[in-house]
Amino acid sequence: MELYELDVTQNDTIEEVISTLILKHKKIDVLINNAGAGFSKTLEQASFDxxxxVTEVNYLGVVRTTKAMLPYMRKAKQGRIINISSVGGLVGQPFNELYCxxxxxxxxxxxALATYISDPFNIHLTTVQPGGISTEFMNNAISKTVTEKGEFATGEYAAIFQKYLEGVQTRSANSENSPYQTGKEVAQIILDIANTEQPPxxxxxxxxAEDFxxxxxxxxPDGRLILESVKKDIL
Incomplete structure (x- = not known):
């Protein structure tokens, strides 16, 4: 296994790693955009920084790595780009408006990218939408909600946030109806997508996640209909 360090908010680190891999292996078959960070805080409470x-890590990081990778995949006429999204990419949720x-x-x-990249260049794109993964992701998201005074949502939002937090804790503890999966379970789904000839x-x-x-x-369900509809109507 080879590990290379990069920062998805810094173009130079992305380009350096991709150049190193291309030089060594001549091509890259699969890009998995897995970097992300949760964030639960009211819009009023959040600073512009x-x-x-939140935007840099969860969205622009995906744009940066994809932009850097596309020329190589396009030249090779093949590739898989798998973006780890969330059910929060489909359904807005309280105190998660910035993350969602x-x-x-x-x-x-x-x-949008898939409408004109997939067919002519054999580059397939997929978003993966977990409900939650049993890592430190949620704990880190909640920790970012605490203010400098050690408080969560304050003022008129406090009672609503407390109800939200209790719901998160209840769902985490309920193994029969938990939104959380192990990282290994989600990784297997990603591997299956990477090996599928025509991924969704x-x-x-x-x-x-399906029910939610x-x-x-x-x-x-898998997005294929909307892709074909857009290509028929616009391209």
Whole structure:
């Protein structure tokens, strides 16, 4: 296994790693945009620096790595780009408006790019939409909600946020109806997508995620219909 360090908010580190890999292996078959960070805070409470950070890590990082990778995949006439999104990329959730906005952007970016990249260049794009993964992701997201005074949401939002936090804790503890999967479970789904000849545009990773997003996905579960419709109407 080879590990290379990069920062998805810094173009030079992305380009350096990709150049190193291309020089060594001549091509890159799969790009998995997995970098991301949760964020649960009211819009009023969030600073503009925090808003910029959430957007940089969760959305613009995907744009940067994809932009850097596309010329090589296009030249090779093959590739898989798998963007780790979230059910929050389909359904807005309380106290997650900034995180959801970034993930909604990932969904739109992926869908639009797929309309003209997939067929002529054999580059397939997929967004993966977990409900939650049993890592430190949620704990880190909640920790960023604490103010310098050690408080969570304050003022008129405090009671609403407390109810939200209790719900998160209850769902985490309920193994029979938990939105959370292990990282290994989600990784296996990503591996299957990478090895699929005609991967879908969108994939939920659990029954919970399917149920949570069903009002948005029932008519076109894997996104293939919307892609074909847009290409027929516009291209």
């Amino acid at each position: 925090e808003i910029q950070w 906005a970034a993930k909604f952007a990932v969904e739109g970016f992926t869908e 545009l969108r994939v939920r990773t659990s029954a919970w 997003t069903k009002l948005k996905t029932a008519a076109d």
